[in-house]
Amino acid sequence: MTKLVSGDGRTHIESRLMRESLQDRAVLTGTDSDRDIHIFPDATMISIGGQSIFDRGKAAILPMVDEIAAIKKANPKIKLLIGVGGGTRVRHTTSIALDLGLPVGGIAQLVGAMEELNAILLNALLAPHGSMPMQRDHFWDLPLYFDAGITPIAISVPPFHFWEPPPAHGHEPEHGSDFGMFQMANVLSMKSLIFVKDEDGLYDSDPKRNPAAKKLGTHLKLEHLLNNLPAELPIDLAVFQSWKDSKNLERIQIINGLVPGQLTAALRGEDVGTVITKGEKS
C-alpha cells in the first residue's frame, strides 16, 4: 500500500524517487531503460514542406493532395499523421521580429500561426477524402481517427512558445515545425517520418542554387550524417540532434514531392530520396 511519509517537515508519498533530488545523476539513471513502450508503431508521420511545396501554390499542392487521396483510397486503413511547414511567411515573420528585437520566446509564439494557414489549406483540400485537424496533443484520439479512415492534420510547431530556450547560436527559435513533427513521430514511436521536400533527398548543398550539388546518398546513417554535416540542410538541425538521444524512431526519409509517385513509394517502404536510419539495421 502507498503510504504518506513525514518526519523531515515535508510530507512525502512513498516511491522510488521519494526525497530524492531529480538532479542527482545516480537517481536519474535509475529511471532509464533501453526502450520505451511503443504506442503507435505502425503509423507514419508525413511532413509537407512549406517553402518546398506550399509556397509553389496550386501547381505543387494539388498533385500532392491527389496522391494522398489515392493512397488513402487504395489503403483506407493506412495510419498516417500529416503536418505542414510554414515556408516563406515564417521567414518573413522572423526577419521582422528580429529587427524589432523581440525575444526568442516571443518569436516562437508568433511563427506557429503561419504553419496553421497551410494546415487549413490542406484540410480544405483533403477533407473530402477524409482528413481532420487534430488538436495540439490529442494523440489518444488517434485510434478512432485511424479506425474511421480519417487522416489527422497535426499542429506542427511544438508548444515551446514563450518558453523557447535561448538558442546556442543566433537569436531565432531552434524548435520549429520540423522538430515538432519529429518529436510527435518519436514520442509515439511511429515507424517512419517522411519529409516531403522539393529535392530527391539530401545533397551536399542546395541543388537549386548549385547545379553541381552532389546527393549524399540513398542510405545514410544518422551518425555519419552528424559527423559530415553539409553547410545547408533542408531540415532543422534540431531534428537530427534530438534523434541522436532518442530511442524510438528508426527511419527518416526525405523525398521529392514534385515527383509524382515518390510519396506512394516511400509509404510502401521503398528507398526513394534519402533514407536515414539510426540503429544497426540499414
Next chain:
Amino acid sequence: MSLERRTLPSTLSASVPTKYQPNAVMPDVKVLKIGGQSIQDRGRAALFPILDEIVEARRLGIQVVVLSGGGTRARHIYSIASELEMPTGVLASLGKYIPMQNARMLQMLLAKHGGIYILPDDFEKLPLYLQMGCIPVMSGMPPFGYWEKREEGSRIPPHRTDAGVFLSAEFLGCKRALFIKDEDGLHTDDPKKNPSAPLIPRITAKELTAKNLPDVVIERMVVEYLPRAQWCKELQIVNGLKPGQVLAALKGEDVGTIITAT
C-alpha cells in the same frame, strides 16, 4: 500554373539583421518560484511566512509573478511512469498536473491579496494584472509536454519547474530569477544527505558546470542556458525557511546563492 516558389520579399529579408538589439518585455517584474518538495510539501508552517513576505513586497510596489514547483506527487508519478517505460514526453505531460495543483493552492491563499491564476498564454495580460496590483500565479512547468526531449541516461523531463521559471524570466526580460528552496543556497553536495557540505555564495555557470557535481540544487538545463541568456543572467537561490530572506531577495539584496551567467 507556375511551379515557382512564391517568396515574400521584405526590406529586411535579404539578410538577417547583423545586429540584434533585444527589447525587454517587462524588465521590472520579479519572477519567483516556490519550491514544491522544498516548501509546499511542508504545508502551512513553511508556506505562510513566505506568502506574507510576497504580499509585503507587493505592498511596497514590487511586481511579483509567482510560479509553483512539483514535489513528491511529481516524483510518485514519474516513478510509476518510469517503471512502465513511458517516453520522456509522456512523463513531461504527466508532470504538468502537479505544479498546476500547487499554483491553484497558492492562488486560493493569495486571492485576498490579489492572487490570480494565469495560464501560459496569459503573459500578454500581465501588464494589466500587475498595474491592478495583482499577484499572478502560474505553474512553473514549461508547456513542452509530449515535445520534451529526452536526455541521455534519464527518463525524467530535463525541463521542469526551475527551467520554466528561468525561461519565464528570460522572456519577460528580468535580470534575475528567484528560487525559494529549503536550503541556504548552493552547496558542494546535497546538504540533506551531507550536512557538512559548504555553501557557495556566488558562482558562475561555467564554474558550476566545471565542478561536475553529482547533484545540484537547480536543474542542470538552467545552468546550461544561463550563459546564452539575453536578460536573465542571474539565478538567486534563497532559504524560504529563514524569515526575511524572500523579502530581502525581492528587494534586490544578494542573499543566498547567486549563480551568474559569466
